[in-house]
Amino acid sequence: MIVIGLLAGIVTGGVAYFIPWLPDQASTQAEEIDGVYWFVAIICAVVFSLVAGVSIYAGWKFRAPADDMDDGSPIHGHTGLEIWWTAVPTVLVVAMSVWSAVALARAETLPDDPDEYTTIEVTAAQFAWSFTYPELERTDGELVLRVNEPVELILTANDVIHAFWVPEFRMKQDAVPGIETRTVITPTKEGSYDVICTELCGPGHPVMRAGVRVLSDADYEAWVAEGEQGAGEGGEGEADGESVFAEAGCGSCHTLADAGSEAEIGPDLDSVVPGQEEQQILTSIVDPNAEISEGYQPNVMPGDYEDRLSEAELDALVAYLVEVAGARR
Numbered sequence: 064m065i066v067i068g069l070l071a072g073i074v075t076g077g078v079a080y081f082i083p084w085l086p087d088q089a090s091t092q093a094e095e096i097d098g099v100y101w102f103v104a105i106i107c108a109v110v111f112s113l114v115a116g117v118s119i120y121a122g123w124k125f126r127a128p129a130d131d132m133d134d135g136s137p138i139h140g141h142t143g144l145e146i147w148w149t150a151v152p153t154v155l156v157v158a159m160s161v162w163s164a165v166a167l168a169r170a171e172t173l174p175d176d177p178d179e180y181t182t183i184e185v186t187a188a189q190f191a192w193s194f195t196y197p198e199l200e201r202t203d204g205e206l207v208l209r210v211n212e213p214v215e216l217i218l219t220a221n222d223v224i225h226a227f228w229v230p231e232f233r234m235k236q237d238a239v240p241g242i243e244t245r246t247v248i249t250p251t252k253e254g255s256y257d258v259i260c261t262e263l264c265g266p267g268h269p270v271m272r273a274g275v276r277v278l279s280d281a282d283y284e285a286w287v288a289e290g291e292q293g294a295g296e297g298g299e300g301e302a303d304g305e306s307v308f309a310e311a312g313c314g315s316c317h318t319l320a321d322a323g324s325e326a327e328i329g330p331d332l333d334s335v336v337p338g339q340e341e342q343q344i345l346t347s348i349v350d351p352n353a354e355i356s357e358g359y360q361p362n363v364m365p366g367d368y369e370d371r372l373s374e375a376e377l378d379a380l381v382a383y384l385v386e387v388a389g390a391r392r
């Protein structure tokens with residue numbers, strides 16, 4: 064009976080293992096974490112099959128005949144069984160904890176040499192992500208990583224608790240106001256992914272996403288160069304609307320052809336901006352709930368851009384929007 068239960072568990076676990084339930088593995092951490100996941104899942108499948116199998120078998124084997132109205136005979140203790148059902152779960156639970164702890168420690172280990180990894184500061188706010196690249200002196204609404212280079216993410220939040228998660232990377236970490244948390248990711252596959260907020264943080268929670276791009280060495284260098292060029296164009300003390308648009312993360316929610324963004328969380332700027340007065344555009348940025356475009360929810364767009372951006376930056380942003388979207392009526 065126990066053998067049948069064990070076999071059933073191994074078959075269930077084995078079948079489950081070969082069905083592709085999980086997202087792509089796009090980081091070294093993903094391999095580490097999936098290892099733990101399957102170790103625990105298969106133990107659970109075996110234990111469940113065993114318990115269910117024994118229960119069903121016992122229910123059938125020891126059922127009372129229709130005319131039997133007696134009480135069952137009293138049973139007191141069974142030392143052998145008690146030792147087994149204490150020892151086996153103890154070994155399994157300890158094995159799962161040890162494996163998990165080792166996997167997490169390995170996943171979060173950085174190379175000793177600081178030149179071999181980068182650090183990116185991640186700021187979460189209702190309901191947008193922003194990424195600061197201290198080495199590049201750059202802030203962007205998009206997370207851009209170099210393939211096979213470990214990255215240390217230092218996370219914090221401006222308002223409430225959020226959580227950073229890219230399913231393909233597996234690592235998940237809270238972003239908490241007032242403190243810094245950290246996590247490590249070593250992306251192994253070039254491509255585009257999504258950062259998903261996994262902590263219920265308000266009405267915009269389900270749409271709190273940001274793009275992630277994992278680039279080859281050459282593409283990454285090109286991206287860095289493009290940023291340096293962009294920073295140079297603006298000149299000293301002069302705000303450049305296009306960079307403000309990118310740095311404030313506008314493109315993670317809004318479509319704007321000129322900026323190459325195609326997000327659909329907020330209104331499509333190519334269609335709403337034409338026909339609006341400059342003042343109306345400014346109001347939509349600093350007081351987003353003043354007027355909500357049809358089909359969109361209030362309280363989704365962060366309401367603190369007046370604090371986050373300087374007056375010059377706001378003016379530049381409005382001028383940029385008028386310039387690139389205003390022309391096409």
Ligand code: CUA
Pocket residue numbers: 187188189190224225226260261262263264265267268269271
């Ligand atoms: Cu931020 Cu959910």
